[in-house]
Amino acid sequence: MAKKLLGQVLRENNLVTEEQLRAALEEQQRTGKFLGRTLVDLHFIDEKALRRVLSIQSGTEFIDLNETQVMPEVIAKIPAAVAKTYQILPIRFEEDTIVVAVSDVLNEFVQENLRFIVGQKVRTVLADPKDLDTALEKYYGKEAMSIMDIIDFFSEQQSGEEGGTSGAPGTAAAAGEVSDVTTMEELANQPPVTNLFNLILLQVAKDNASDLHLEPFENDFRVRYRVDGKLYDLVHPPRDLAFGLFCRFKIMSGMDIAERRVPQDGRLEFRVGGKDIDLRVSTVPTVFGECLAVRVLDRSRMDFRIDNIGLSFEEQEKLSQLIRTPQGIILATGPTGSGKTTTLYASLKEINSPDIKLITTEDPVEYLLPGAVQVAIREKIGLTFASCLRSILRQDPDVIFVGEIRDLDTAQISIQASLTGHLVVSTLHTNDAPSAITRMIDMNVEPFLLASTIIGVVGQRLVRTLCPHCKEEYTPSEVELAKVGITPDQLEGKVLYKARGCGRCKAGYRGRVAIFEILTPDEEFWSMVLARKTVGELRRHAIKHGMRTMVTAGKDKILEGVTAIDEVAKEIHGYT
Numbered sequence: 001m002a003k004k005l006l007g008q009v010l011r012e013n014n015l016v017t018e019e020q021l022r023a024a025l026e027e028q029q030r031t032g033k034f035l036g037r038t039l040v041d042l043h044f045i046d047e048k049a050l051r052r053v054l055s056i057q058s059g060t061e062f063i064d065l066n067e068t069q070v071m072p073e074v075i076a077k078i079p080a081a082v083a084k085t086y087q088i089l090p091i092r093f094e095e096d097t098i099v100v101a102v103s104d105v106l107n108e109f110v111q112e113n114l115r116f117i118v119g120q121k122v123r124t125v126l127a128d129p130k131d132l133d134t135a136l137e138k139y140y141g142k143e144a145m146s147i148m149d150i151i152d153f154f155s156e157q158q159s160g161e162e163g164g165t166s167g168a169p170g171t172a173a174a175a176g177e178v179s180d181v182t183t184m185e186e187l188a189n190q191p192p193v194t195n196l197f198n199l200i201l202l203q204v205a206k207d208n209a210s211d212l213h214l215e216p217f218e219n220d221f222r223v224r225y226r227v228d229g230k231l232y233d234l235v236h237p238p239r240d241l242a243f244g245l246f247c248r249f250k251i252m253s254g255m256d257i258a259e260r261r262v263p264q265d266g267r268l269e270f271r272v273g274g275k276d277i278d279l280r281v282s283t284v285p286t287v288f289g290e291c292l293a294v295r296v297l298d299r300s301r302m303d304f305r306i307d308n309i310g311l312s313f314e315e316q317e318k319l320s321q322l323i324r325t326p327q328g329i330i331l332a333t334g335p336t337g338s339g340k341t342t343t344l345y346a347s348l349k350e351i352n353s354p355d356i357k358l359i360t361t362e363d364p365v366e367y368l369l370p371g372a373v374q375v376a377i378r379e380k381i382g383l384t385f386a387s388c389l390r391s392i393l394r395q396d397p398d399v400i401f402v403g404e405i406r407d408l409d410t411a412q413i414s415i416q417a418s419l420t421g422h423l424v425v426s427t428l429h430t431n432d433a434p435s436a437i438t439r440m441i442d443m444n445v446e447p448f449l450l451a452s453t454i455i456g457v458v459g460q461r462l463v464r465t466l467c468p469h470c471k472e473e474y475t476p477s478e479v480e481l482a483k484v485g486i487t488p489d490q491l492e493g494k495v496l497y498k499a500r501g502c503g504r505c506k507a508g509y510r511g512r513v514a515i516f517e518i519l520t521p522d523e524e525f526w527s528m529v530l531a532r533k534t535v536g537e538l539r540r541h542a543i544k545h546g547m548r549t550m551v552t553a554g555k556d557k558i559l560e561g562v563t564a565i566d567e568v569a570k571e572i573h574g575y576t
Helices: 006-012 018-031 035-041 047-058 080-086 108-118 129-140 147-161 181-188 191-206 239-252 313-323 340-351 385-395 408-419 435-442 447-453 478-484 523-530 535-544 550-559 565-572
Strands: 089-094 097-102 121-126 211-216 221-227 230-235 264-272 275-286 289-298 328-333 358-362 373-376 399-402 423-428 454-466 472-474 496-498 509-519
Touching (some): 006 035, 080 129, 097 129, 181 239, 211 239, 239 264, 313 340, 328 408, 328 435, 340 399, 340 509, 373 385, 399 408, 435 454, 435 535, 447 523, 478 550, 523 535, 550 565
Antiparallel strands (some): 089 097, 221 230, 264 275
């Protein structure tokens, strides 16, 4: 029997009206979120009602933990490290099955691993997440568990099973000396390795990490991940686990595990906590073995709008006008990881409609944009930005998104596209908005062509936002204020905050917001470009004629209590 659709279950139980369901489906199509989450965000149903409906839809029992008796002997079956990391609570035994409470019935990733960890059948029941957190504290204590606790648990478990001998890969494997492919596959599939692999991915998804790094050193193996632009140590696995973990990443991402002399690229997709996560994996050989880096793309977080990325009202108006221009080039500039692509996606969503043909060329395609034709660049087979653009121009587009202008060929075709009646948006790696012009000239693009095509340049940086739960008021020193150019009169009536840190954030910060500067060149500006004026002179002219700088945007975010002085000072150092 086919499973009923969520909307159908909601209507049958009279939890939403037909009009509410239609509105939620339209909003879901726009944002790409799950229908259930959309209904909650629109305040059509509450979280508890949604979870009850999900339990009906999936055929999973819903229980009230406040009225459920938990067997002490079943708590002892699953250690605190496992229960807290996987966010599950064992409830009772049913013959050869353990019943565990979860807050997400769709999370098959957790359920499959639990069966393996406990060594017997597992049946899941659905519980309210707040009740689950309270119960975990009640039965396991308040102490947070780390991945090292999990490693210790699996190591003890493995030692017990094998009579005190390590079931891990061994010294030769740890040193990366194993060359037999079958042996490496066996190492990658050992229980300690597979569990550590799964737990790392679970932590990455849980903390919304953007990158993961596996790094070998002479006497250490370090796993770090980047959250809100900052790297944190995740785990230092023992040498006997490190090589197996590396092999597993390579196998799962489709790489050649026997090849360790040249760089490789791969891709891995998995689903956890209702999220579809896409991992782009790359390796490079180092003096102590291969170093592996993973780019994490969470497609469920594609809820970018032009009004929620950090733009001021005036900047929103300016960018909205630029993106609605029928032809020309708009560039988003900044260093790697500064949110350029996010800004352009938010801008494109603003104009994306059935009467516009929008084509993107990206490396890789980071997010899916409903209604847009998206092309993934594959340079290994000759599908470069330049070659793809030539074909795209024959597809009758209105708007073209070029992932990045890297060379003269791509720049010239983008210019030709804009001169023939297309709007082209792209990214460029420069320090600020005016530098984009000189960077294009460095590529040997003629200045007069730039003057004919570029209608706007967006420069940006990302700053971490203070955790709303633990940020604390303080009075900064004059030295601190001088770092960002805040004067005493600007402080009047304002409260400044600094990071403190709590269990809900990373070092007092949670999430990031962008600070912007938008350059719209005028005739005098282009005259200065043709006269080969310096970047500093171009910048001073742009500021004099109304460009609001990233420094000003950063100051506003500080005075609004969104971020801290040190965060902005780090990003705007050297600018005026």
